[in-house]
Amino acid sequence: MQSASVHFRQRASGALADKHLQRTLKRFGSGFADKRAAARRAFGEDAFEILREASAAIRDRALEDLDAWLLRFEAEALRRGSRVIWAEDAAETCARVLEICARHGLTKAIKSKSMLSEEAGLNDALAAAGVQPVETDLGEYILQLAGEAPSHIIAPAIHKDMGEVSELFVRHHGRPKSDDIAQMTREAREMLRPHFLSADLGISGGNFLVAETGSVAIVTNEGNGRMVTTLPRVHIAITGIEKVVPTLEDLSALNRILPRSATGQEIENYFSVLTGPKRAGDADGPEHLYVILVDNGRTRLVGSELQEMLRCIRCGACMNHCPVYQTVGGHSYGWVYPGPMGSVLTPVYQGLENALDLPQAATLCGACHVACPVKIPLPGLLRKLREMQMERGLRPWAERAAFRAWAFTAQRPWLYALATRIAARALKWMGGGRGLIARLPFAGRGWTRGRDFPAPEGRTFRELYRAGRRRQT
Amino acid sequence: MQAMIRIMRVGLFVTCLVDLVRPRIGFAALELLQAAGCEVDVPQSQTCCGQPGWNSGDRPSARALAEKVIAEFEVFDYVVAPSGSCAGMIKTHYPELFAGEGAWLARVEALGAKTHELTDFLVNVVHLERVPGRFAGTITYHDSCSGLRELGVKAQPRALLARVPGAELREMQDSEVCCGFGGTFSIKFGEISAAMAQTKCDRIHASGVHAVALGDLGCMLNIEGRLRRMGDATTRVLHVAEVLTAKA
Ligand code: SF4
Numbered sequence: 040m041q042s043a044s045v046h047f048r049q050r051a052s053g054a055l056a057d058k059h060l061q062r063t064l065k066r067f068g069s070g071f072a073d074k075r076a077a078a079r080r081a082f083g084e085d086a087f088e089i090l091r092e093a094s095a096a097i098r099d100r101a102l103e104d105l106d107a108w109l110l111r112f113e114a115e116a117l118r119r120g121s122r123v124i125w126a127e128d129a130a131e132t133c134a135r136v137l138e139i140c141a142r143h144g145l146t147k148a149i150k151s152k153s154m155l156s157e158e159a160g161l162n163d164a165l166a167a168a169g170v171q172p173v174e175t176d177l178g179e180y181i182l183q184l185a186g187e188a189p190s191h192i193i194a195p196a197i198h199k200d201m202g203e204v205s206e207l208f209v210r211h212h213g214r215p216k217s218d219d220i221a222q223m224t225r226e227a228r229e230m231l232r233p234h235f236l237s238a239d240l241g242i243s244g245g246n247f248l249v250a251e252t253g254s255v256a257i258v259t260n261e262g263n264g265r266m267v268t269t270l271p272r273v274h275i276a277i278t279g280i281e282k283v284v285p286t287l288e289d290l291s292a293l294n295r296i297l298p299r300s301a302t303g304q305e306i307e308n309y310f311s312v313l314t315g316p317k318r319a320g321d322a323d324g325p326e327h328l329y330v331i332l333v334d335n336g337r338t339r340l341v342g343s344e345l346q347e348m349l350r351c352i353r354c355g356a357c358m359n360h361c362p363v364y365q366t367v368g369g370h371s372y373g374w375v376y377p378g379p380m381g382s383v384l385t386p387v388y389q390g391l392e393n394a395l396d397l398p399q400a401a402t403l404c405g406a407c408h409v410a411c412p413v414k415i416p417l418p419g420l421l422r423k424l425r426e427m428q429m430e431r432g433l434r435p436w437a438e439r440a441a442f443r444a445w446a447f448t449a450q451r452p453w454l455y456a457l458a459t460r461i462a463a464r465a466l467k468w469m470g471g472g473r474g475l476i477a478r479l480p481f482a483g484r485g486w487t488r489g490r491d492f493p494a495p496e497g498r499t500f501r502e503l504y505r506a507g508r509r510r511q512t
Numbered sequence: 513m514q515a516m517i518r519i520m521r522v523g524l525f526v527t528c529l530v531d532l533v534r535p536r537i538g539f540a541a542l543e544l545l546q547a548a549g550c551e552v553d554v555p556q557s558q559t560c561c562g563q564p565g566w567n568s569g570d571r572p573s574a575r576a577l578a579e580k581v582i583a584e585f586e587v588f589d590y591v592v593a594p595s596g597s598c599a600g601m602i603k604t605h606y607p608e609l610f611a612g613e614g615a616w617l618a619r620v621e622a623l624g625a626k627t628h629e630l631t632d633f634l635v636n637v638v639h640l641e642r643v644p645g646r647f648a649g650t651i652t653y654h655d656s657c658s659g660l661r662e663l664g665v666k667a668q669p670r671a672l673l674a675r676v677p678g679a680e681l682r683e684m685q686d687s688e689v690c691c692g693f694g695g696t697f698s699i700k701f702g703e704i705s706a707a708m709a710q711t712k713c714d715r716i717h718a719s720g721v722h723a724v725a726l727g728d729l730g731c732m733l734n735i736e737g738r739l740r741r742m743g744d745a746t747t748r749v750l751h752v753a754e755v756l757t758a759k760a
Pocket of ligand 1 (some may be wrong): 097
């Protein structure tokens with residue numbers, strides 16, 4: 040997928056002006072966050088914190104010997120009849136999938152949710168090669184009809200309300216309009232059924248890879264994942280290399296925290312552990328199972344200051360708790376991953392200079408860090424990215440100069456006292472009788488376009504303190 | 513008897529925003545600390561904790577100012593700031609700034625251990641029972657992010673506000689959600705920041721209070737600025753120290 044993250048500012052501005060989107064965002068509001076909080080309470084808050092700690096440790100153990108666990112995964116998967124393919128980037132991922140299509144003469148792919156397929160822009164590549172991709176996750180299906188990108192990693196069509204979906208269905212299904220969600224879901228299912236039955240390729244993501252058994256674990260809520268991975272004669276699972284965990288035991292711990300953190304469910308509706316293709320005597324399953332392990336920038340994080348980001352289990356909690364995400368929506372971020380995790384991943388995968396705004400577009404409020412099931416210090420990582428921008432001279436000249444001037448002054452108390460005395464007086468004067476500044480000059484305009492600036496009292500604390508005036512009049 | 517009780521020497525870290533914009537909050541903090549029986553000193557050379565540099569990726573600047581704060585304040589028994597954000601900088605981020613530097617780290621950790629956000633100090637260290645303030649009306653409390661999530665400041669300001677005669681506390685929805693200030697974020701992304709402030713103001717209005725109290729000047733300027741721009745000239749935005757001392 041082409042990144043539009045350089046345009047964050049304009050896209051966010053558009054999102055703020057879009058009344059319809061704003062209403063939809065408000066309605067979604069804290070829904071997932073409330074459900075997570077309820078699940079956490081039901082689990083026991085202390086126990087939940089222990090589980091977070093354990094989950095982070097499991098992910099760290101896997102990442103510390105990532106290469107070894109991946110090789111183990113490959114060996115075990117091979118032993119059980121799967122084929123393991125390594126892809127370095129988006130282009131190679133698409134090329135490998137198309138090779139498989141050519142080898143088996145495949146023409147129609149049913150897909151369950153895969154963020155890596157979005158990273159790689161796989162649907163376009165498939166269509167261009169004459170393989171019809173059909174998204175079967177309801178949200179992804181809606182977006183495919185609408186020709187849009189996901190705006191949330193687990194609820195991809197969260198930015199669409201029912202009215203939009205029902206109009207979309209009328210246009211594409213040619214059936215009478217419905218505004219009953221159950222009826223619309225039934226309709227989508229009826230439309231998808233022939234595809235499920237006629238497809239010769241199933242493409243899925245993978246929530247986890249289990250090294251000791253060579254298995255791919257997939258969680259879904261709609262059951263489409265099961266059909267995608269069992270009905271067609273070929274199944275391709277595409278995952279990032281960081282998704283590996285050592286053992287089934289680890290998988291079970293992580294799968295206790297993943298659904299609770301994501302949607303507040305105790306367990307997802309469907310949880311599949313796929314170990315090899317159909318064997319003699321098996322009732323169902325694909326004849327061929329391929330696992331494509333994609334790097335696409337991930338090895339750059341290994342051993343770096345940002346390695347903790349690789350713990351991510353793609354639950355979406357960080358965006359559900361992010362007040363910036365809730366205000367501007369997922370599309371503003373301009374690439375596959377929105378919200379706090381996206382603001383770390385996009386600059387790393389797409390290049391620091393191609394997403395300059397993302398690490399800056401955060402208040403560092405910490406709500407994401409507290410919610411993350413694997414305790415990724417997202418604000419800290421955003422701060423490190425800001426440091427990298429500074430070090431590589433990627434910040435505007437004026438900003439760097441302003442910081443240098445501020446630091447120079449703040450290290451010299453007499454100079455600082457003088458500067459603040461002048462500023463306090465000037466700003467008070469600007470505030471006039473109401474004590475409110477409606478227009479600040481220079482960068483301050485960013486503040487006063489949407490707010491007044493409450494004017495200072497006029498003299499600094501240290502001035503008054505020294506003058507021995509204990510009472511403020 | 514008197515001689516046996518060692519008087520606590522407290523260094524008041526006024527913070528750069530209070531110094532420049534709202535000195536009365538600094539005096540309110542001073543009054544509260546004195547009411548609690550502390551001997552309070554206000555080092556005159558203090559400027560800023562370095563957080564603007566730290567959060568903007570300017571590590572060298574943050575580091576230089578951190579060294580200055582350490583030298584100025586490590587002599588005290590306690591260091592108190594009327595801000596969760598600045599106290600959080602000292603307690604949780606200074607150790608990151610000096611990571612791997614043995615001698616500095618020891619000093620940083622010693623300083624961090626005795627640094628407190630104002631309400632936390634009043635409740636958990638000096639156990640202030642009686643507060644000098646008075647207030648007629650309803651108040652809601654906005655939880656500032658750093659205080660809440662870095663220092664666990666949540667019950668402390670509420671406990672103190674509950675002791676103010678005449679003040680009726682009323683919780684608003686989403687009191688823990690960020691107001692959109694975020695330091696330089698409020699300027700770099702003014703439009704998003706103002707929209708977030710608007711959401712916060714809506715919550716305040718929905719709670720139907722006379723005043724919103726909070727513990728950080730950044731949030732205060734942001735929320736007050738947005739309320740006034742919306743045309744609300746009456747809802748008061750107060751630092752918790754102002755309410756506790758009737759400086760409001
Ligand atoms: S960063 Fe944490 S909270 Fe966000 S998606 Fe990844 S695991 Fe979930």
